[in-house]
Amino acid sequence: MRAIENPDVVEHLSWDVIASRIGAGAAAILPIGAGAKEHGLHLPMNTDRVQAEALSARIAAEIDALIWPTLSYGYYPAFIKYAGSASLSDETFKRMVEELTQALIGYG
Numbered sequence: 001m002r003a004i005e006n007p008d009v010v011e012h013l014s015w016d017v018i019a020s021r022i023g024a025g026a027a028a029i030l031p032i033g034a035g036a037k038e039h040g041l042h043l044p045m046n047t048d049r050v051q052a053e054a055l056s057a058r059i060a061a062e063i064d065a066l067i068w069p070t071l072s073y074g075y076y077p078a079f080i081k082y083a084g085s086a087s088l089s090d091e092t093f094k095r096m097v098e099e100l101t102q103a104l105i106g107y108g
């Protein structure tokens with residue numbers, strides 16, 4: 001379940017509100033959890049994403065933090081044989097995380 005009205009989720013805020021929160025010292029949370037990775041027949045493909053978003057919301061409720069949109073693709077080579085599962089190369093995933101992290105650090 002996604003937090004639609006959560007005031008800590010940047011995709012629901014305007015840039016000036018985000019700038020103000022960052023200026024006041026808000027931390028940045030970048031959830032990482034697969035949106036398309038098998039978990040057997042008993043769980044949906046987005047189980048990792050749901051858990052990452054729930055954990056991010058719990059952390060943000062405890063500290064002053066902003067939650068960025070979930071990075072829902074990653075390096076999961078062991079799961080690509082399952083229909084619907086998607087995996088990036090290790091280098092692409094590392095680069096994505098590095099570039100996103102640098103962007104967040106650049107905000108302050």
